[in-house]
Amino acid sequence: MVLNSSFARVGWRRAHRLLTSRAVTALTVPHGVDRYLGLINPLWSVNEVRAAVVAVAHHTPATVTLTLRPNGNWNGARAGQYVRFAVEIDGVRRTRCFSLAGSEHRTDGLIEITAKVNPTGTVSAYLKRNARPGQIVALSQAEGEFVLPAALPEHILLISGGSGITPVMSILRTLTDRRYTGRITFLHYATGPEDVVYRDELAALAAANPLLTLAPAYPRLPGTGRLRGRFDREHLLEIAPDYAEALCYACGPASLLDAVGALWWAEEIGDRLRIERFATPAPPTGAGDATGEVRFGRSGVSTPGDGRTLLEQAEAAGLRPEYGCRMGICHTCTSVKSSGSVRNVLNGTITAEPGERIQLCINAPCGDVELDI
Structure with a gap:
């Protein structure tokens, strides 16, 4: 406070x-x-951790960067971590997870997030249009294990794609502030140079540090960038042939992370890979039991079960439960299940304990279910 x-x-x-x-x-x-x-x-x-927006920047057409001053309840963060970010939109608090982009050694008490704008989304589109200095938002404490070890290795390999650059940028800024004396190799994949959020800063860091190798790649623009095409082993052999000995941090779209992970595990060096995903596999439609009834006790509303997640069925019934990520990460949609059985659509686990707290976005009903909503 x-x-x-x-x-x-x-x-x-x-x-x-x-x-x-x-x-x-x-x-x-x-x-x-x-x-x-x-x-x-x-x-x-x-x-509660609350923060004031002190600056808003639009580095690319598809992103918005907020600089925030949190109150005294903020416990600080390690490079690579994320926060659950909540803002009120049309009277409803909406929550999303955003990685922190700043150095953990920043001394002015400010933190930074960059959001990729989803034109049909709620929070990112709202921030792009409406974020202003002086606006108050709510934050969780920093979370996540995508962090640097206590003892730094001699070579750190960073791989990012699109908005996945944000936690990787936090790591790079932190290493710079620590005056890290090892090698840093940074491969970044984007649709074009104008879409790289921190392009000018990256160029300046590379110019100032001879041990930092920056390798941008623009797969959709043949003949541009330092690398050609999508990520593959040849990129690593060209830029960092000793990649197997480095500690690698990767964040970006699923296709990039799947390719990176497949290579590391095929070469049996998966213990030297750290991956941060912005999304989990989408819950399958019809993942639950399409029989029975879903009752929302406090609202006095009932609806036939149709196999979708409880969050989707609540919204279809006209209710507006709070939610954030819609994929089981942020826990914003957690509610009390008064009775009945539900199945976690991500791992198939079925639970039937009365009074348990469940995440609406990743649980579907198995027969009759009542929720305290």
Whole structure:
């Protein structure tokens, strides 16, 4: 919580004890302490990480970059991690996962995210059109294991495609701030030079560091870029023939990551590969039992089961449960299942425990199910 008045003088711990005391909790029912703190300063919160947008940049036509100043609840991040980012759109809080792009050694307290805009999407398109300095958003603490080891190897290989450059850029910026003395090889795949978000910065970093090799590739534009065509082993042999000895970080579209993973595992060097995926396999349509009834208890709504995920069936019934990634990553759509059995459409696991919390986006009903929605 950012406190710049009397709270700052008495100290965060004393203020937190006061604000979370039974007396204050009782006085602020039913809205809670944060609702009243927000009337004074929208960044103030007892526990939630909130952040103010301090800058908005449009480096390419299809991206938007936000620089954010989080409040004092922010615990910091390691290079390569991501946050769950929440913004209110038309009265509904929408959540998406975004990788952090900045160095973990940044000293001004600011963090940076870059979103690739999906023209038919909700959050990214909203941010492209409407993000402004001073806007307040909510964040989770940083998450993810796509991070650097404590002991750095002599050679780090970075492979990214499209918007997958963001966590890889965080790693590169961090290595630069650490004055890393090993080799860095960076292969980046994009539709064209104008679509590379950090193109000018990458060129400047490469010019300043003789141990950094930058190899852009534009598969759709033959004759451009340093590499030709889509990723393959020949690219590695041309740029980094000792790639098998490097520690590799890869992030980008599924086709790129599948090709990278297949090569590393075929050569039995998978233990030296770190992959960050922005998507999981899409839940199959008809993944559940197309019989029975789905009841939404608090809403008093029922609908025949049709085999789709519970999130899809709730929306089809006219409800608006909160959701974020729609693929089982962010947990925004987690709700209580009062009764019935559901099947996880990603791994096939069936659970029937009453009162359990489930993710609506990756669970489909098996027969009659009731949800506390």
